Amino acid sequence: xxIYSCPHCERVFSHRASLRNHVKTHDDIIDxxxxxxxxxxxxxxxxxxxxxxxxxGEDKGEGSDNDE
Ligand SMILES: [Zn+2]
Numbered sequence: 001x002x003i004y005s006c007p008h009c010e011r012v013f014s015h016r017a018s019l020r021n022h023v024k025t026h027d028d029i030i031d032x033x034x035x036x037x038x039x040x041x042x043x044x045x046x047x048x049x050x051x052x053x054x055x056x057g058e059d060k061g062e063g064s065d066n067d068e
Contacts, residue, residue, distance in 0.1 A: 004019035005012045008026040013019040 001014070002016075003012050003014060004016050006019060006022055006026070008023065011022060013022060
């Protein structure tokens with residue numbers, strides 16, 4: 001009798017459909033992690049351009065730089 005074991009964790013299933021269904025949950029997580037990593041890299045590349053001024057200018061900075 002065949003046992004299908006998950007390559008991502010230690011769970012085993014007696015039906016391939018069950019395993020496939022279960023592996024999907026890992027795929028979602030992996031996909032999400034990969035996407036987050038990709039976004040982080042994008043942010044890091046943007047950081048050079050966009051680093052200063054974001055958020056800080058709203059709270060303070062009025063009057064320090066803006067002289068009218
Ligand atoms: Zn698993």
